[in-house]
Structures are given as C-alpha cells and as structure tokens.
Amino acid sequence: GESVGLHLPTLSVQEGDNSIINCAYSNSASDYFIWYKQESGKGPQFIIDIRSNMDKRQGQRVTVLLNKTVKHLSLQIAATQPGDSAVYFCAENSGGSNYKLTFGKGTLLTVNP
Amino acid sequence: NAGVTQTPKFQVLKTGQSMTLQCAQDMNHEYMSWYRQDPGMGLRLIHYSVGAGITDQGEVPNGYNVSRSTTEDFPLRLLSAAPSQTSVYFCASTTDPLRTEAFFGQGTRLTVV
Numbered sequence: 001g002e003s004v005g006l007h008l009p010t011l012s013v014q015e016g017d018n019s020i021i022n023c024a025y026s027n028s029a030s031d032y033f034i035w036y037k038q039e040s041g042k043g044p045q046f047i048i049d050i051r052s053n054m055d056k057r058q059g060q061r062v063t064v065l066l067n068k069t070v071k072h073l074s075l076q077i078a079a080t081q082p083g084d085s086a087v088y089f090c091a092e093n094s095g096g097s098n099y100k101l102t103f104g105k106g107t108l109l110t111v112n113p
Numbered sequence: 114n115a116g117v118t119q120t121p122k123f124q125v126l127k128t129g130q131s132m133t134l135q136c137a138q139d140m141n142h143e144y145m146s147w148y149r150q151d152p153g154m155g156l157r158l159i160h161y162s163v164g165a166g167i168t169d170q171g172e173v174p175n176g177y178n179v180s181r182s183t184t185e186d187f188p189l190r191l192l193s194a195a196p197s198q199t200s201v202y203f204c205a206s207t208t209d210p211l212r213t214e215a216f217f218g219q220g221t222r223l224t225v226v
Contacts, residue, residue, distance in 0.1 A: 008153050034214075041219075041220075042219055042220070043117075043203050043205075043217030043218050043219050043220050044156070044203070044217045045217070046214040046215070046216075049214075089155050089156070091155075097210050098144070098207050098209075098210050098211075098212060098214070098215050099144035099145065099146045099161050099162075099163065099205070099207055099210060099215065100146065100158055100161055100171065101146075101156070101158070101205075101215065102158075103148075103155030103156045103157070104155050105153065105154055105155045106153075106154075106155055
C-alpha cells in the first residue's frame with residue numbers, strides 16, 4: 001500500500017508462509033521493473049526483474065507479477081525465511097537507463113520464526 | 114571481489130562545511146550513479162555518469178557536484194552542507210544500460226548538524 005509520511009508499509013509473516021509485497025508504479029513508458037532487497041545497513045541488492053511486455057516471471061522462490069492496466073507490480077516470496085526480513089523496493093527503468101532508476105518507497109518485511 | 118566501495122561509512126558535518134563522498138568500482142563499469150535515501154522513502158537520483166568525463170543531473174541535484182575523471186571513481190561533493198542533506202547516500206554502477214541489475218555500495222550515512 002501507500003506509505004504515509006515517514007512510515008514504511010510493513011508486512012509481518014510467519015516463517016514458512018508465502019509473502020506478497022505490492023508496488024504501484026507511475027511511468028507507463030518504463031521498460032523494466034525491478035525488485036531490490038535492502039537489509040539493514042546495506043545497499044540494495046537485485047532480486048528479480050520483469051520486462052514491460054511480460055506479466056509474470058519466476059525465479060528461485062520469488063515470482064514477480066506485472067499488471068500494466070492498473071500500473072501494479074507484486075513480488076511473491078514462497079516459504080518465507082527469517083533471512084528474507086528486509087525492506088523491499090520496486091524500481092522502474094525507463095528507456096534502457098538502469099543508471100537512472102526510479103524507486104518506490106519500500107515495504108518492510110518481517111519474518112517471525 | 115570489492116564491487117562498489119564507498120567511503121566513509123559514517124560522517125558528521127557542521128552546517129556550511131564541505132566534504133567529498135568517495136565511490137570506487139573495480140568492475141570497469143561505464144555507468145555510475147549517486148542516490149540519497151531518506152527515512153521512509155525510496156532512493157532518489159542525485160547525479161549520474163555515462164562514462165569518464167560525462168555527468169548529468171538526476172532528480173535532486175541541488176547542493177551537490179560530481180565529476181568523473183576516471184572510469185573507476187565517481188566522487189560526490191557537498192560544497193556547503195545543510196541539515197536537509199542529512200541522509201544515507203548510495204553509489205551504484207552498471208555495465209550495460211539495457212540490463213536491469215545495478216550494483217550498489219554499502220552506503221554513507223551523513224549527518225549535518
């Protein structure tokens with residue numbers, strides 16, 4: 001969902017559950033959409049991407065869904081583990097410019113053992 | 114495997130002081146970027162470079178200068194620090210703008226008092 005002020009959207013799940021993190025993007029012309037994971041005190045780390053001409057892409061334990069009609073992106077994490085606890089950002093890459101990414105505000109995922 | 118290295122990791126400045134945040138990458142990447150991350154927000158692009166000698170402004174360039182004299186280094190300069198520049202700064206690099214994976218450094222946490 002949308003963040004309000006300085007507060008990140010948060011998602012708390014039990015270990016082993018599936019997690020779904022959502023993101024609304026703004027630019028209809030974006031070519032790629034990317035999910036990054038940021039652990040506390042570290043820089044963002046690439047998880048998975050999807051091209052604008054696709055609606056689903058799967059990786060290891062992760063699936064990204066793209067709905068261009070409503071400009072919505074989601075990241076599904078299967079069998080969530082404590083090591084998945086982090087802030088997750090969606091980002092847009094417009095015009096083959098992955099050095100000019102536009103980031104969403106992030107979602108804090110907490111996995112309870 | 115050093116990747117993208119940022120120094121220092123932490124810095125406290127007084128208002129009006131100047132400093133340079135260092136960023137170096139050893140992957141021979143042409144494209145480098147600087148982002149800032151404020152609480153509860155995603156990363157915002159400050160400046161970027163598409164090669165040695167070529168830089169351009171991002172979304173929030175005011176108060177910052179950059180230069181790119183070598184492929185490896187992309188320093189970010191604050192000429193006269195202001196409390197509004199208190200943030201975490203991330204440097205990123207990539208080799209191919211059509212790919213989506215950008216590599217991020219560990220960040221520099223800057224506090225301006």
